Amino acid sequence: MSEQPPLVASADPEVEHLAAVLRRRREELADAEAVRIGDGAVAHELITRIWVGVEVPGVLCHASADPLRLQAAPGPVTCRRCRARRSGDSGDQVPGQTSLEL
Numbered sequence: 001m002s003e004q005p006p007l008v009a010s011a012d013p014e015v016e017h018l019a020a021v022l023r024r025r026r027e028e029l030a031d032a033e034a035v036r037i038g039d040g041a042v043a044h045e046l047i048t049r050i051w052v053g054v055e056v057p058g059v060l061c062h063a064s065a066d067p068l069r070l071q072a073a074p075g076p077v078t079c080r081r082c083r084a085r086r087s088g089d090s091g092d093q094v095p096g097q098t099s100l101e102l
């Protein structure tokens, strides 16, 4: 039997690079009132998630799992799902967003 490589490299340069990119992204968005996803018109509420021990930016409603697509946007939050999650009610209809019957 030959030795097996470790399942997780402790200091993989690619992992370290990704962690650094994600930390920097969080710092860049730290002062944002809200965030857009890509070129989207909807302003989502910015939250911080912990991903493999690294603080990464995210949106409250989970509309995007990709922190690198988030762009700082002026407030207020217009995303209906973010607002509903924050306030605990279903919120009002937001112009430009269609309600889905689920």
Ligand SMILES: [Zn+2]
Residues within 6 Å of the ligand: 043, 044, 045, 059, 060, 061, 062, 063, 079, 080, 081, 082
């Ligand atoms: Zn949202």
